[in-house]
Amino acid sequence: MKKLLFQFDTDRFPSVFDTVVAYDGGADHVIGHGGVTPDDISALVEGAIFTRPPKDKKNTAIFIGGSSLTDGQILLEAVRQKFFGDFRVSVMMDSNGSNTTAAAAVARLAGTGPLTGKRAVVLAGTGPVGQRAAVMLAKEGAEVTLTSRTRLRAEQACEDMRARFGVSLTPAEAATNDARGAAIADAQIVLAAGAAGAPLLEPHHWQDNPNIQLMVDANATPPVGIGGTNIMDRGKDYGGRLVWGAIGFGMLKLAVHRACIGMLFESNDIVLDAEEIYLIAKDMA
Ligand code: NAP
Numbered sequence: 001m002k003k004l005l006f007q008f009d010t011d012r013f014p015s016v017f018d019t020v021v022a023y024d025g026g027a028d029h030v031i032g033h034g035g036v037t038p039d040d041i042s043a044l045v046e047g048a049i050f051t052r053p054p055k056d057k058k059n060t061a062i063f064i065g066g067s068s069l070t071d072g073q074i075l076l077e078a079v080r081q082k083f084f085g086d087f088r089v090s091v092m093m094d095s096n097g098s099n100t101t102a103a104a105a106v107a108r109l110a111g112t113g114p115l116t117g118k119r120a121v122v123l124a125g126t127g128p129v130g131q132r133a134a135v136m137l138a139k140e141g142a143e144v145t146l147t148s149r150t151r152l153r154a155e156q157a158c159e160d161m162r163a164r165f166g167v168s169l170t171p172a173e174a175a176t177n178d179a180r181g182a183a184i185a186d187a188q189i190v191l192a193a194g195a196a197g198a199p200l201l202e203p204h205h206w207q208d209n210p211n212i213q214l215m216v217d218a219n220a221t222p223p224v225g226i227g228g229t230n231i232m233d234r235g236k237d238y239g240g241r242l243v244w245g246a247i248g249f250g251m252l253k254l255a256v257h258r259a260c261i262g263m264l265f266e267s268n269d270i271v272l273d274a275e276e277i278y279l280i281a282k283d284m285a
Pocket of ligand 1: 096097101124125126127128129130147148149150153154193194195196197198199200218219220221245246247249250251253254
């Protein structure tokens with residue numbers, strides 16, 4: 001029986017990246033739908049849950065993607081609302097690579113030792129990756145500050161993550177490199193989650209800071225987010241500070257994404273969101 005993955009994307013076009021990884025993760029056929037809204041969900045999910053007998057339902061799965069984390073969360077909830085009894089299929093949510101990227105980045109940090117009580121700053125943390133990374137750091141026991149160029153956006157992201165995951169994050173406004181340098185003054189962990197190609201820190205902002213122990217930069221598009229580091233860094237030691245660049249931890253991100261797709265086809269009742277994907281990443285790291 002063919003393993004079918006239905007890709008529900010909240011953007012106009014289903015993500016090419018997610019389609020490729022879906023095949024590499026073990027799907028026999030990937031059916032992508034773009035511009036999916038909660039209003040579309042009934043017919044799409046009914047087609048997935050009513051078509052195969054119980055023992056074969058595990059061969060049908062759903063992947064939710066798109067650039068908006070908020071829209072992805074709403075779509076995941078709409079999909080889950082349609083399930084009842086054994087009329088369900090496994091589902092994974094990874095809007096903009098949020099869960100898999102954040103999980104791989106934080107798993108690399110957690111692999112160095114306990115993060116409990118450490119002060120962490122997620123720079124430009126209002127995007128999908130930054131929000132989920134902040135949650136995962138907080139769940140590891142770190143004290144997490146999330147920055148944005150505007151206070152309102154930082155506050156909104158912290159409130160959204162509190163409402164969804166019950167974590168307490170501290171919002172901070174940091175609109176310039178110097179402001180972000182000041183925001184990390186007391187930090188032991190820095191996770192840069194800015195938009196592709198957006199520089200967030202200059203080298204002296206962290207090189208002159210004796211508190212920093214661990215840094216991750218998610219941005220793979222030049223210039224790097226954390227100036228003076230390299231996208232290929234894999235736990236590279238910069239004078240006592242361990243650094244992972246976007247490609248350095250990105251291999252784990254891809255492996256986690258593929259492994260998650262494979263797991264969807266193991267049974268028909270799996271839900272892979274932030275918590276589950278983080279556990280998988282930690283295990284694989
Ligand atoms: P995003 O939503 O595109 O951007 C994150 C935040 O960056 C935005 O919310 C914005 O925050 C801030 N920002 C935008 N332009 C900026 C600028 N010029 N200067 C300073 N801040 C700016 O990012 P994402 O989707 O969460 O992804 C985060 C990063 O991870 C991206 O660089 C992405 O390419 C990368 N990524 C890496 C991997 C990997 O495997 N390494 C996988 C997926 C994604 P405010 O407006 O609130 O300031």
